[in-house]
Amino acid sequence: MNYQQILNKASNKLQFKNFKSPKLDSELILAKTLNVSREEILLNLNKKINKSDLKKFNYYLNMRSNYKSIAHIINFKYFWKYKFFVDRNVLIPRPETELLIEKILEILQLSSNKNILDIGTGSGCIAISLIKERPNCFITAIDKSKKAIKVAKKNAEMHQVGKKVKFLNIDVDKYFSNKYDLIISNPPYIKNSELLNLDKDVKLNEPKLALSGGSSGLEILFKIINKCKMLLKNNGKIILEIGHKQGKELSRYLNLNGFNQTKIYKDLSGKDRCLVSIKNL
Ligand code: GLN
Numbered sequence: 001m002n003y004q005q006i007l008n009k010a011s012n013k014l015q016f017k018n019f020k021s022p023k024l025d026s027e028l029i030l031a032k033t034l035n036v037s038r039e040e041i042l043l044n045l046n047k048k049i050n051k052s053d054l055k056k057f058n059y060y061l062n063m064r065s066n067y068k069s070i071a072h073i074i075n076f077k078y079f080w081k082y083k084f085f086v087d088r089n090v091l092i093p094r095p096e097t098e099l100l101i102e103k104i105l106e107i108l109q110l111s112s113n114k115n116i117l118d119i120g121t122g123s124g125c126i127a128i129s130l131i132k133e134r135p136n137c138f139i140t141a142i143d144k145s146k147k148a149i150k151v152a153k154k155n156a157e158m159h160q161v162g163k164k165v166k167f168l169n170i171d172v173d174k175y176f177s178n179k180y181d182l183i184i185s186n187p188p189y190i191k192n193s194e195l196l197n198l199d200k201d202v203k204l205n206e207p208k209l210a211l212s213g214g215s216s217g218l219e220i221l222f223k224i225i226n227k228c229k230m231l232l233k234n235n236g237k238i239i240l241e242i243g244h245k246q247g248k249e250l251s252r253y254l255n256l257n258g259f260n261q262t263k264i265y266k267d268l269s270g271k272d273r274c275l276v277s278i279k280n281l
Contacts, residue, residue, distance in 0.1 A: 029073065
């Protein structure tokens with residue numbers, strides 16, 4: 001069989017099970033099998049695959065057809081301008097989260113040397129992308145999962161910023177400081193009752209700790225806002241990723257807690273996704 005034939009066959013199999021991007025998934029799996037880039041596969045569609053590679057390909061394809069995330073099979077995901085290692089201990093970086101990076105870059109000049117905190121850093125995708133864009137800032141990234149911090153550190157090393165971002169394995173509840181100009185977080189914000197409706201590969205593969213925002217979906221967002229009253233300097237800003245129906249309630253909560261000028265921004269699919277607010281106590 002040549003690459004084209006094997007891709008057609010795999011893609012049909014995944015399509016039959018209603019996967020969203022069967023063709024792309026098959027190409028990424030073949031690239032992983034042969035240890036080459038996806039582009040290389042697409043440029044060599046007439047090349048034949050050998051028996052042992054075919055066996056390996058079918059092994060990965062089976063994983064996928066049993067709903068293992070593609071990012072977990074190939075062990076990476078692109079976010080912003082970089083490739084991040086991911087495993088089951090971290091949330092797979094989402095394209096929507098890039099909106100946070102865009103908003104932060106609008107706030108911080110290129111030469112900025114602000115103190116920044118990333119709460120719940122997971123794979124480290126936000127903190128690492130940010131230090132690359134604003135190299136004079138001082139970024140601390142915390143996560144209560146020890147395994148997530150290990151992944152984030154690995155990514156920071158991979159992108160040569162291991163010494164520039166400070167990673168700490170600590171729960172935000174136990175973290176004390178009062179020096180931050182900017183606090184960023186993409187916290188878990190999904191209602192427990194909605195966890196069951198998530199795509200099967202998200203539900204089966206990604207850490208519940210990174211997804212669940214309690215019964216209201218807002219529990220952790222509220223906790224972070226409260227804690228930021230102490231962690232932020234006066235006039236410091238908070239930048240949060242939020243669920244698309246949470247904007248109003250969060251704006252109200254922020255107002256009651258000494259924040260103002262709350263702005264909400266939509267992602268590419270037109271849904272509220274990012275919130276920026278200023279501490280003004
Ligand atoms: N900060 C990480 C991300 O944006 C992890 C977020 C999380 O685990 N909720 O991908």
